[in-house]
Amino acid sequence: MSESPGGSRATDHEGNSMRAAMYDRYGPANVLTIVERPEPTMQDLMVEVVASSVNPKDTFVRKGRFKYQAGARFPKGTGYDFAGIVTASRVDDMPAGTPVYGMVKGWGGRSAADLVSCRRQEAAPAPRSLPLIDAAAIPLAGLTALQALRDNASLRPGQSVLINGASGGVGTYAIQIAKALGAEVTSVSSSASQEHCRRLGADHTHDYGRGRLPPGQRYDVVFDVFGNLSRREVTTVLKRTGRHVTTVPSAANLAATALTRFLPHRTSLVVVRSNHHDLLELSRLVQEGALVPEVQRRFPLTEVAAAHAHVESKHTRGKVLVVN
Ligand SMILES: NC(=O)c1ccc[n+]([C@@H]2O[C@H](COP(=O)([O-])OP(=O)(O)OC[C@H]3O[C@@H](n4cnc5c(N)ncnc54)[C@H](OP(=O)(O)O)[C@@H]3O)[C@@H](O)[C@H]2O)c1
Structure with a gap:
């Protein structure tokens, strides 16, 4: 895998490449590196990610605890949660330009990247009353x-x-x-x-x-x-x-x-499910002031390995964000 230079946004719309946090073997947090990858294939939505968050699921999958589900194909991405702006859309209720948040389902983590492609069911308009970055702390x-x-x-x-x-x-x-x-x-x-x-x-x-x-x-x-x-x-x-x-x-x-x-x-x-209506319900609770995300630390995408290590301490208070 080739490392991307510097920490800045590397998506090149003409060259169709982007930065993504990936690993080429199961192992400790330091197997994660930032690499240049082709842009993902469009599903219902293409989202320019402003932030993702780290969940224990990310660390367990990376360590190989769920090898059976995640499989043996490498390199693998990481990240299920995301918040960002829709850049291309096949659905009417989230056109290009909509701030959204969501969780990609399954075992193929990939939201710690400049772009994430997802199904409508995996996303919803982000709560307007929050900074968009903080919305990434909510989904999973x-x-x-x-x-x-x-x-x-x-x-x-x-x-x-x-x-x-x-x-x-x-x-x-x-x-x-x-x-x-x-x-x-x-x-x-x-x-x-x-x-x-x-x-x-x-x-x-x-x-x-x-x-x-x-x-x-x-x-x-x-x-x-x-x-x-x-x-x-x-x-x-x-x-x-x-x-x-x-x-x-x-x-x-x-x-x-x-x-x-x-x-x-x-x-x-409980087995968490991506669900558009439940994301709308969480947005409603945020808008009403009943739900506030607690963000303990924010790491730049280039320090995604440190963000994973923080979550592995098992003493995170609230959430850890990875900011693009
Ligand atoms: N089945 C599913 O669909 C699903 C979905 C989401 C999460 N999960 C699982 O749920 C678990 C929790 O997820 P999470 O995101 O909340 O993890 P987390 O943010 O990493 O949890 C950290 C918290 O655990 C507390 N903790 C540490 N030791 C403890 C102890 N002995 N007794 C009670 N609390 C203790 C810490 O509190 P102190 O710092 O105060 O000690 C800290 O605030 C993980 O195993 C995750 O994989 C499963």
């Missing part, structure tokens, strides 16, 4: 929080929800979406992140350094974002008819999902 984590709480947990007004891993990408949206759905929220985080969770709307906060779960409480919903709670631990804090939602497809969580499927206190795994 925001969709996960929305789909987990609304669809898996069927969270209703007045119910109580415990969110474990509340200060990270998914958790910060989960706190805010649970409040928007009218729930009473308890966050679980490190002591250093408790104030952050309170500021986002948590009614109660718990420091996992004092025990993984708050003692003596029971909840209608346990959303285990961090994914380290056993079904046995969850049972001690879940009401008899409560719902347990996890993000992690471990053998234990998959077994719990199958075994509790028809029980009132069931476990389920």
Whole structure:
């Protein structure tokens, strides 16, 4: 792979090349380099990316944890989330010039680049009340929080929800979406992140350094974002008819999902989906002031490897952006 010179925008509309963050083998963050690539083939939309964000999925795929799904063809791109401006369009509701945001589906990450091509279902107009760059912090984590709480947990007004891993990408949206759905929220985080969770709307906060779960409480919903709670631990804090939602497809969580499927206190795994209507719903929450992305760090595209390393610390507060 040939490295692109400098850090500036390298898309050349006549020469049809662009910069992209890619890697030619599975490995640590430093396998990522910025290379010149041909522009992607147009799907429904071609988007000039202003920013992407890094999710744990990017780091897991790059390390080879999902080799079966991602396959053995290299080089591979990285990045699922994006925000940018439509440069060419085959759909009426997002013509050229529209600021959009979205998440490319599947295992072929590619949004950490100057251009991304996507389907209509994977994008929506970006919330107008936010800087476009910050909209890139929302899609994958925001969709996960929305789909987990609304669809898996069927969270209703007045119910109580415990969110474990509340200060990270998914958790910060989960706190805010649970409040928007009218729930009473308890966050679980490190002591250093408790104030952050309170500021986002948590009614109660718990420091996992004092025990993984708050003692003596029971909840209608346990959303285990961090994914380290056993079904046995969850049972001690879940009401008899409560719902347990996890993000992690471990053998234990998959077994719990199958075994509790028809029980009132069931476990389920959220599997995030690209969805145009859900992106519109997230935009609506942002416009109403109910959802604010928390961006901890911004890295230039040329430092995408450092952005991955930051997320791999497992202590990101909110989100990490990669800015073009
Ligand atoms: N199934 C799906 O569709 C799906 C979708 C999205 C994400 N996920 C998965 O969900 C997980 C979380 O994603 P994310 O984007 O929120 O990750 P993230 O932003 O990297 O999460 C970082 C957060 O984890 C917290 N944390 C670290 N150790 C903890 C512990 N022992 N107990 C509780 N919290 C702890 C940290 O809080 P402190 O700094 O306060 O310790 C930090 O705020 C990842 O495994 C990701 O792959 C799955």
